[in-house]
Amino acid sequence: MTTLSDENQGRPPRQRPTMRDVAALAGVGIKTVSRVINDEPGVTPATAERVHAAARALSFRPDLTAGTLRRSDRRSRSLGLILASVDNPFCAAVHRAVEDVAALRGVAVFSASIDEDPERERDLVAAFTSRRVDGLIMTAASTDHSYLRNEQESGTPIILVDRPPQGLEVDSVVVDNAEGARQATAHLIRHGHRRIAYLGDLSRIATARLRHAGFLAAALEAGIPTDQLRAIDDLHSEDAAEAAALRLLDGPEPPTALFASQNLVTIGTIRALRARGVQHTVALVGFDDFELADLLEPAVTVIAQDPARMGALAAEQVFARIDGGHLPVCRTVVPTRLIERGSGEIRPPATDWTP
Numbered sequence: 001m002t003t004l005s006d007e008n009q010g011r012p013p014r015q016r017p018t019m020r021d022v023a024a025l026a027g028v029g030i031k032t033v034s035r036v037i038n039d040e041p042g043v044t045p046a047t048a049e050r051v052h053a054a055a056r057a058l059s060f061r062p063d064l065t066a067g068t069l070r071r072s073d074r075r076s077r078s079l080g081l082i083l084a085s086v087d088n089p090f091c092a093a094v095h096r097a098v099e100d101v102a103a104l105r106g107v108a109v110f111s112a113s114i115d116e117d118p119e120r121e122r123d124l125v126a127a128f129t130s131r132r133v134d135g136l137i138m139t140a141a142s143t144d145h146s147y148l149r150n151e152q153e154s155g156t157p158i159i160l161v162d163r164p165p166q167g168l169e170v171d172s173v174v175v176d177n178a179e180g181a182r183q184a185t186a187h188l189i190r191h192g193h194r195r196i197a198y199l200g201d202l203s204r205i206a207t208a209r210l211r212h213a214g215f216l217a218a219a220l221e222a223g224i225p226t227d228q229l230r231a232i233d234d235l236h237s238e239d240a241a242e243a244a245a246l247r248l249l250d251g252p253e254p255p256t257a258l259f260a261s262q263n264l265v266t267i268g269t270i271r272a273l274r275a276r277g278v279q280h281t282v283a284l285v286g287f288d289d290f291e292l293a294d295l296l297e298p299a300v301t302v303i304a305q306d307p308a309r310m311g312a313l314a315a316e317q318v319f320a321r322i323d324g325g326h327l328p329v330c331r332t333v334v335p336t337r338l339i340e341r342g343s344g345e346i347r348p349p350a351t352d353w354t355p
Contacts, residue, residue: 016154017058026054037062059150061130079318080128081111082121082138084162089290090263090307091139094161097311098137105319107134116202116236118142129156135318137311139163143204145170157321161314162307163206164331171321173314173332177207177287180303180336181214182221184259184285187301187338189222192347193257193283197230197248199241199269201262208233211261211287230255241268242275249276256282256348263288266300285344294341301344303336310334 023033028047035043036051043051054060081098083091091113099109110128114121118141125148128136135157136148145160146167152158160172188196198215201208212233219229232244241260248255249272258273260266266286273279280298289304313332321327 017060021058022054022060026050075134076132078108078133080133080136081109082124084139085113093307094311097308098315101312101315114141116141134322137314157318159314159318161310169329171317171330173310175305175334175336177210178214181211182218183338184303185215185218187344188257194224194228195255196257197255199260199265200233202236203233235265238264238268241265242271245269245272258284260286263290283344283346298343299341301341302339304339305336306334
């Protein structure tokens with residue numbers, strides 16, 4: 001575990017703006033602000049606009065839980081968990097681990113999927129923070145997280161899991177994606193492959209870019225010419241991955257090995273291999289383990305992450321911040337591991353084999 005200093009962490013959190021603050025800035029009474037916030041009648045359009053302008057200037061968000069969930073310690077006993085997609089096995093494992101840690105403290109976890117949509121991500125952050133969750137754990141789709149600074153400075157602990165922060169110093173729990181991808185590709189190279197294809201997730205996702213970079217780094221280290229490599233990015237579903245893999249397998253000089261950089265991409269790739277009947281002759285390594293991977297024939301070689309460990313560490317870190325410390329920003333790197341099961345150890349045809 002490594003830590004990074006952050007000047008913001010040494011300062012006490014800024015108090016959240018209140019309705020009283022909005023009223024003072026807008027030059028109206030608190031009851032007027034309440035009517036505007038709750039869309040009640042009896043306020044002129046001009047006055048309502050002044051109130052909205054003041055709320056925007058102060059980054060004010062109404063406390064939807066006031067009077068119900070608040071306790072004497074001003075905690076809501078809840079966390080917000082924002083994931084790429086709750087039905088993805090990786091995200092599901094993170095989700096369960098966060099819930100398990102939170103349950104020990106009697107804390108509820110509210111979760112939602114962003115479906116790789118940065119605008120939806122921002123909407124969910126607003127929805128959760130309006131309900132005054134005590135902390136946020138996020139797998140973010142956005143490429144600039146500086147919009148979270150107001151929440152951070154207001155005292156909401158924010159932990160990014162799986163994907164690194166960009167534009168903001170916050171805690172994170174990640175894996176070394178580039179090294180894991182390099183290890184996967186080097187494994188295929190050691191088994192004699194040079195015509196290797198990479199099937200990647202959305203290129204705007206940081207982890208996908210890092211895995212692509214690791215793939216290229218391993219090929220460069222082995223002296224493989226770039227014209228022997230194939231790469232298809234921006235695949236984010238089983239169907240898209242299957243179609244891409246079929247194009248590669250049906251094309252001229254098809255690859256002798258495939259590296260699938262995400263669990264759903266791996267599943268789509270397996271379907272393509274089976275559709276062409278080459279699952280025993282074309283090697284495959286996937287990034288992320290998945291259920292039943294060890295029961296397929298051949299069983300699937302993977303670079304395995306530990307999403308349950310990542311979720312647990314993220315939850316423990318958010319509670320450490322909730323409990324009060326002005327701690328330095330922490331970046332935790334969870335190791336990956338290569339699991340050899342058979343598909344990644346298939347050698348190329350003798351004419352293509354490189355000792």
